[in-house]
Amino acid sequence: MGTYVVSDVHGHLADLRAVLTQAGLLREDRWVGGPDGDDDLWILGDLVDRGPDGIGVVRLVRSLQEQAPQHVHMLLGNHECLMLGERLFPTSRFGEVWLLNGGRLEDQEGLGDDDVAWLRALPAMAVVGDDLLLHSDTTSYLTWGRSVADVNATLRGLLAGDDARQHFDVFAALTSRYDYVGEEGVDTARRMLETFGGQRIVHGHSIIGTLVDKPSYEIDGPLVYADGLVVAIDGGRYDGGPLLLVRLS
Numbered sequence: 001m002g003t004y005v006v007s008d009v010h011g012h013l014a015d016l017r018a019v020l021t022q023a024g025l026l027r028e029d030r031w032v033g034g035p036d037g038d039d040d041l042w043i044l045g046d047l048v049d050r051g052p053d054g055i056g057v058v059r060l061v062r063s064l065q066e067q068a069p070q071h072v073h074m075l076l077g078n079h080e081c082l083m084l085g086e087r088l089f090p091t092s093r094f095g096e097v098w099l100l101n102g103g104r105l106e107d108q109e110g111l112g113d114d115d116v117a118w119l120r121a122l123p124a125m126a127v128v129g130d131d132l133l134l135h136s137d138t139t140s141y142l143t144w145g146r147s148v149a150d151v152n153a154t155l156r157g158l159l160a161g162d163d164a165r166q167h168f169d170v171f172a173a174l175t176s177r178y179d180y181v182g183e184e185g186v187d188t189a190r191r192m193l194e195t196f197g198g199q200r201i202v203h204g205h206s207i208i209g210t211l212v213d214k215p216s217y218e219i220d221g222p223l224v225y226a227d228g229l230v231v232a233i234d235g236g237r238y239d240g241g242p243l244l245l246v247r248l249s
Contacts, residue, residue: 001034001038001040002247003131004039004248005043005133006041006043006044008077008236008238010079011047012057013052019243020041020245029060033068039071043073044133044204048080049102050101055106075123076119076123076124077135077136080119080122081159082171085097086098087108094164094168119159120160121156123152123155124174125152130198130199131198132201133202135204137201139191142192155170185226186229188226200231201229203230
């Protein structure tokens with residue numbers, strides 16, 4: 001049994017199909033789950049925006065979840081919040097921010113009411129084995145609870161409501177980044193792990209190139225940093241880098 005993680009697909013449906021197929025998890029859009037059928041996949045947010053077919057990525061991920069609900073899992077990213085905000089509150093400031101962040105009309109037009117319900121119910125974090133999985137490299141999760149269950153419940157409640165400001169505050173909090181970088185980053189990562197569990201944080205959101213000061217096309221694998229306590233997996237696909245599918249050890 002293996003656990004795979006991928007993040008920040010940003011509408012690159014062909015790339016997602018390719019990496020899942022190459023890993024033996026997917027065959028012609030059917031979940032295979034590896035040689036023994038028992039591998040797990042966690043998608044750490046940001047399916048949409050900036051790329052060519054965000055709604056196609058949503059459709060594929062939802063289909064795989066329906067085929068293998070015990071093996072395919074999805075976490076909330078800031079672009080899922082942005083997609084929701086534009087759908088639910090189109091006359092609010094979400095409209096301008098959505099466009100500035102690569103929002104695509106085709107994605108919104110393809111979004112159904114069942115997709116909206118699915119997005120509103122997504123969990124934001126999970127502990128899988130020794131790993132704390134989340135989308136953003138931020139400590140904002142601490143403002144929503146002191147356990148994984150509390151954070152997920154709080155965010156579901158906020159996103160189930162009809163308060164545009166609350167929705168925007170969630171989006172803004174998940175957009176913050178770089179909290180595990182620098183001299184204080186190790187202590188910050190330890191505090192997150194002590195609070196939520198796990199021995200290591202795995203995140204997307206901040207593209208690896210920005211963390212190592214390299215162009216994204218030079219990135220060829222995940223980045224382990226903060227004294228080994230944090231792993232970044234966003235290769236920067238929308239920025240010309242690879243879509244990384246990482247098998248966790």
